[in-house]
Amino acid sequence: MSQAVEFIFDFAAPNGYLAWYPLQEIVARTGANLLVTPVFLGGMHKLTGNSPPMVRDAGVKGKVEYAALEFTRFLDRHGLSQFSMHPALPFNSILVQRLLIASDDEIHRQSLVNTLLPAIWERNIDCTDVAAVGDELTNGGFDARGLLERTQTDTVKQRLAENTSRAVERGAFGIPTFFVGEEMWFGKERLVQLESYLSGGKP
Template identity: 75%
Template sequence: MTKTVEFILDLAAPNGYLAWYPLKDIVARTGAQLVVTPVFLGGMHKLTGNAPPMMRDADVKGKVPYAALEFRRFLDRHGMDRFSMHPDLPFNSILLQRLLVAADDEAQRQALVDVLQPAVWEQNIDCGDAEVVGKVLADAGFDARALLERTQDDAVKQELVANTSSAVERGAFGIPTFFVGDEMWFGKERLDQLESYLSGGKP
């Protein structure tokens, strides 16, 4: 039976960018299916008491510099030489996340992720500016006006809230989180474990 990987994602998380491309390769190698569930990381942090690592670990001697070292090693290992840390981090991603919810279907949602990841983490666009985001979408061939209008629908707003609450109830506390059924993995460092499980190994 084909396994489905659910990727809990907020585009405001740099580790979500780092995980996206290796994850797609893993899905292709294992024959799994990929589903993206957009959540709001700010809401997730509020519900769980979590915080961005650079803030949470600021007073732990040596931890933030080491995390930065591992981050750079991951970029180098996967050839992600276009990545640029967003100068406004942490920023409000509510517009981007509502866009992902507003997608017509899963294929369009993943196509939006493919377009928005580099816009955020390579071009460092203003993620709260609808005109800037709209230009990115239009340049990629999307109906930017229709998608942006949908972000204001109450149903879209409520779905994002529900996605976030559901992910937390299932155990998620940050990005990137992956589910295969009831099994959960957190962090880009767990991608090898995820691939092993998809290939028939233990979780």
Template identity: 70%
Template sequence: MTKTVEFILDLAAPNGYLAWYPLKEIAAKTGAELVVTPVFLGGMHKMTGNSPPMMRDADVKGKVPYAALEFQRFLDRHEMDRFKIHPALPFNSIMLQRILCAAENQAEMQALVDALQPAVWERNIDCSDADAVRSVLEDAGFDAERLLAATQDPDVKQLLADNTEHAVERGAFGIPTFFVGDEMWFGKERLGQIEEYLAGGKP
């Protein structure tokens, strides 16, 4: 029976970018179905009392520099040499997340993730600028007007809110979070465990 790995994602999370590409490889290797669930990280943080690591750990001696070291190690290991930390981080991703929610199906949603991840984390577009986002969508062959208009659709707004609330109810508190059935993993460092689990091993 094919397993499904669900990726709880907000495009505003740099670790979501880092996890996306290895996760796709793991899904392909193990024959798992990959499903993306867009959430709003700002809302998730508010619901859980969490905050971005560089803010949360700012007063812990040595922790932020070590996190930066591990981050760079991951980039190097996976040869992600085009990644650039966004100068506006942390930024509001509500428009991007609603665009994902407006996708007609998982195939379109994942194609949108493929188009938007490099725009955000390699070219560092202004994620609140509709014209900048429109250009990315058009260049990738999407109906930009439909997707941007949908960001104001009450049903799309509600879907994002519901996704976020449901993810928190299931135990999620940050990005990247992954589910296989009821089993949850948090962090890009857990990708190896997820691969073992999808291949039939224990979590």
């Protein structure tokens, strides 16, 4: 029976973009099933007391610069040449996260991720601009009007809040976080460990 890899995900995290594409390759190689759990990173930070690395580590001499170096190395290693750091970072992702919650099923949700990730992290669209997001949905073949209307329902809003709280209760504090059962990994640097585990290794 195939194992399920749960990706705790928010479009607002650049490392979520970086992890997404290598993760597809890992899932293909190991035969695992991928599940995307949308959360609100801003809410996660509030619940855990966490903050973006560039903010959290600003006072540590050399750490932000080294993180930028490793970030560039990861892009080069995985051929992610189209990535462009969003000028509005950190930005409010609640609209696009609610879109993921409003998705009909897992395949549809992952198709949304594949459509919106390049728009956000390559073309740097404004995630708070309903018209801009709607254009991306329409161009991607989605029912933009229907999805956007569903983002305003109490059910979708509540489910996103519940996903966020539940992820924190399980130990998550940032993006990207991965779960296989109750085993957790945090960070794009843990993808090698995740693949090893899926292939029969230790966590």
